[in-house]
Amino acid sequence: MVEFQLARVEAALQVRREALRQAEELDELRRRVDLQQARLEAAVVGRRRALEAVERGKERLQEQIERVLPLSRALTAVHQRVQEAKEALSGDKFRLNNLQRLLRTRQQCMVSQVAGLYPVRIFHDLPRHAENPCADTNGEHGALPEENGTFSGGNGTHLPTIIKSPQARGWTFFGWDIMKHKIKQKSYRNKELQRSAAVLGYAAHAVLLIACYLDVPLRYPLRFGESRSYVSDRLPSADTASAALASTRNTESELTEYPLFLECQEDDSTSASYAIYLLHKDTEQLLNYVGAESCGRHVFGNLRELLRIIQSDEFVYS
Structure with missing residues (x-):
């Protein structure tokens, strides 16, 4: 009887222990469920907040789009106007x-007329009468062998023609070496001086016409007067040197004319030499205008090169 009761008590204790174990497992499961539920709620809250942040971002983005859209339209319109302006500019x-x-082309045509009116040629041989043009009492001269044709004269009037001789150093015209302005031959006669003045006057006229056709204001203005032509500079001449020294207070000097001629062989050739130099600077200015360099201190050489460049196709299509 006692053993039976002990067995029943033992069975009850066993049931009680099993119930406690199950209760502990149930509590553990409940705790896990609560933890999972808390995590899920936190995830839901985080997702809700994320969705709210996304919505706020969408709203801000929409506001930015609404602000940028008119600017984009304006930029598109400006770009279109720029393209139209580019097309119009093109x-x-x-x-x-x-x-x-x-x-x-028109300038080339007019300068070609100047070249036809005042041809510039190179002579390879300098005949004896070129060294002394007045040797012939009748004023007749033979033909000179030239590079592109022949030249002859019997009326005492000569176009500006360059004479280049193997015996003569530098460029000369009618026996005058324009490379050495300070050297003056004592054998010059009035007819030689007149011919030289006419040649320089023709050259000045050609330079003046070319500058006018090209619309280039010459640095040293020219005044054409045939054989009595002048070139101007803002420097005092020898006659007005003392007056210029007395008026050094003036900031601007007046133009002083220098003759491209000699009245007689007793005249001082300094002014004429300086005038030739200024004429050379004018031809150099025109050469620089057409994109060429000077050929040196050769007035007629620069003039010939200037005419050649202007009459070329590169001048028209450059």
């Missing part, structure tokens, strides 16, 4: 190039 540039080509 058309204007094309028309400008055509007008410039027509202008240079």
Whole structure:
């Protein structure tokens, strides 16, 4: 009987222990469920906050889009206007190039007329009468072998023609060495001086016409007077040196004319030599305008090169 009761008590204790174990497992499961539920709620809250942040970001983005959209439309309109302006500018540039080509063609035509009026040639041989043009009492001269044709004269009037001789150093015209302005031959006669003055006057006229056709203001202005032509500079002449020294207070000096001629062989050739130098500087200025360099201190050489460049196709299509 006692054993039976002990067995029942033992069974009850066993059931009790099993119930406690199950209760502990149930508590553990409940704790895990609560933890998972808390995590899930935290995740839901985080997702809700993330969605709210996304919504706020969408709203801000929409506001930015609304602000940027008019700017984008304005930028598109400006870009379109720029493209239209570029097209118009391209058309204007094309028309400008055509007008410039027509202008240079016209300038080339007018300068070609100057070249025909005042031809500049190179003579390879210097005949004896070129060294002394007045040796012939009748004023007749034979033909000179030249590079592009022949030259002869019997009326005492000569166009500006360059004479280059193997015996003569530098460029000469009618026996005058224009490379050495300070040297003056004592054998010059009035007819030689007149011919030289006429040649320089013709050269000055050619330079003046070319500068006018190219619309280039000459640094040293020219005044054409045939054989009595002048070139001006803002420097005092020898006659006005003392007056210039007395007026050094003036900031600007007046133009002083220098003759491209000699009245007689007793005249001082300094002014005429300086005038030739200024004429050379004018031809050099025109050469620089067409994009060329000077050929040295050769007035007629520079003039010949200037005419050659202007009459070339590069001048029109450059």
